[in-house]
Amino acid sequence: MNNDILKVLYSKEEIEEACQRLGKEISKTYAGKTPVVVGVLKGAIFFMTDIVRAVDAYVQIDFIDVSSYHGATESSGTVELMQDINTDIKGRDVLIVEDIVDTGRTLKFLQDTFADRGANSIKVCTLLDKPAGREVHAESDFIGFKVPNEFVVGYGLDYDEKYRNLPYIGVLKPEIYTNK
Ligand SMILES: O=P(O)(O)OC[C@H]1O[C@H](OP(=O)(O)OP(=O)(O)O)[C@H](O)[C@@H]1O
Ligand code: HPA
Ligand SMILES: [Mg+2]
Numbered sequence: 001m002n003n004d005i006l007k008v009l010y011s012k013e014e015i016e017e018a019c020q021r022l023g024k025e026i027s028k029t030y031a032g033k034t035p036v037v038v039g040v041l042k043g044a045i046f047f048m049t050d051i052v053r054a055v056d057a058y059v060q061i062d063f064i065d066v067s068s069y070h071g072a073t074e075s076s077g078t079v080e081l082m083q084d085i086n087t088d089i090k091g092r093d094v095l096i097v098e099d100i101v102d103t104g105r106t107l108k109f110l111q112d113t114f115a116d117r118g119a120n121s122i123k124v125c126t127l128l129d130k131p132a133g134r135e136v137h138a139e140s141d142f143i144g145f146k147v148p149n150e151f152v153v154g155y156g157l158d159y160d161e162k163y164r165n166l167p168y169i170g171v172l173k174p175e176i177y178t179n180k
Contacts, residue, residue, distance in 0.1 A: 001162070001163065001165075001166065002166070004163070004172060004173055004176050005153075005154075005166070005170040005171070005172065005173070006170070006171045006172065006173045006174075007170060007171050008168050008169070008170045009145075009147065009152060009168075009169050009170055009171060010145060010155075010168060010169040011168050012167045012168050015050075015127070015144070015155060015168070015169065016050070018127065018144040018145065019047070019050045019051055019054045019144075020054050022051060022054065022125060022142050022144060023051060023053075023054025023055045023056075024054075025142055026051070026054075026055050026057070026095065026125060026142060027055050027056045027057050029123070029141075030055075030057045030059070030093065030095070031057060033057070033058075033093055034057075034058040034059065034060060034093075035057075035059055035060070035092070035093040035094065035095045035123075036059075036060045036061075036062060036085075036087050036089055036092050036093070036094050036095070037051075037052055037055075037059045037060065037061050037062070037094075037095045037097060038061075038062050038063065038064055038085055038094060038095070038096050038097065038110075038114075039061065039062075039063045039064075039097045040063075040064055040065075040066060040096065040097065040098050040099070040106070040110065041063050041064065041065040041066075041082075041083070042065065042156070042158070042164065043098070043099035043100065043156045043157050043158070043164075044097050044098050044099040044127075044156060045156050045164075046155050046156045046164075047097060047098075047099050047127045047155065047156055048061075048063075048097045051097055051125060052097075059095075060087065062085040062086060062087045063083075063085065064081070064083065064084060064085050064110070065081075065082040065083040066079050066080065066081055066082060066106055066109065066110070067079075067080050067082055068080065068105060068106055071158070071159070071160040071161055072160075073151045073159065073177050075102070075103045075105060075135075077105070079105055079106050079109040081113075089114055089117050089118070089119045090117060090118040090119070091118060091119075091120050092119055092120055093119070093120050093121045093123075094114050094119045094121065094122045094123070095123050095124070095125060096110055096111070096114070096122065096123070096124045096125070097125050097126075098124065098125070098126040098127070098140070099126070099127050099128060099155070099156045099157055100126060100127065100128040100129070100130060100147070100152070100157060101124075101126045101128070101129050101130065101134075101138060101140055102130045102133040102134075103133055103134060103135040103136065104133075104134050104135060104136040104137065104138030105135065105136055105138075107124060107126075107138035107140070108136045108137070108138045111124070111138065123141040123142070124138075124139070124140040124141050124142070125140065125141065125142035125143075126140045126142070126143055126144065127144040127145065127155070128143075128144060128145055128146075128147045128152065128157075128169070129143045129144075129145070129146050129147065130146075130147045130148075130149060131146060132148070132149035133149060150171045151171070151172055151177070152169050152170065152171055152172075153166065153169070153170060153171075153172050154166030154167070154168050154169045154170050155167065155168065155169050157169065159172055159176065159177060160177075
């Protein structure tokens with residue numbers, strides 16, 4: 001699996017440091033509040049578990065499963081809701097935890113959905129932001145790293161449902177997806 005990686009962008013240690021930094025920012029923002037932290041499956045699985053443990057504030061956690069890439073390197077353009085949260089978020093402070101914001105479609109879908117349900121506030125923490133990929137307006141409040149316009153995998157991020165279990169984030173060799 002490691003042989004399929006062209007270069008490592010962020011090591012396990014750099015990701016851990018980013019989680020600690022973001023955890024401190026989030027703790028300050030939500031001091032005295034109890035936000036509902038919503039992890040976006042499947043990509044944000046590891047980031048979500050690391051980030052909530054770096055936060056020193058009361059939080060409730062929940063998960064939503066949405067999908068639009070279906071194993072490919074380009075968005076299908078349609079965000080499908082696979083599994084919803086269980087929490088009633090009306091009047092609540094919601095923190096969305098994403099692995100990556102690329103075209104912005106997934107994040108915009110989630111922000112619109114939670115706004116329609118009457119959330120009191122909606123903020124976004126993403127490990128990776130890829131501004132060059134943006135097709136719809138969607139901004140994050142807490143950002144780990146700004147990434148170049150390359151397809152990245154690892155630490156939850158997949159290509160064809162693989163590579164999520166890499167402990168670091170890297171760029172896949174182009175022949176892996178062009179030879180398919
Ligand atoms: O800004 P966008 O272009 O919408 O891309 C970002 C979204 O795409 C990926 O999810 P994907 O649909 O691949 O589902 P997955 O998390 O289960 O891999 C990623 O985990 C983000 O949720
Ligand atoms: O660069 C990416 N890698 C993996 N999944 C993704 N979903 C959106 N962008 C990406
Ligand atoms: Mg994916």
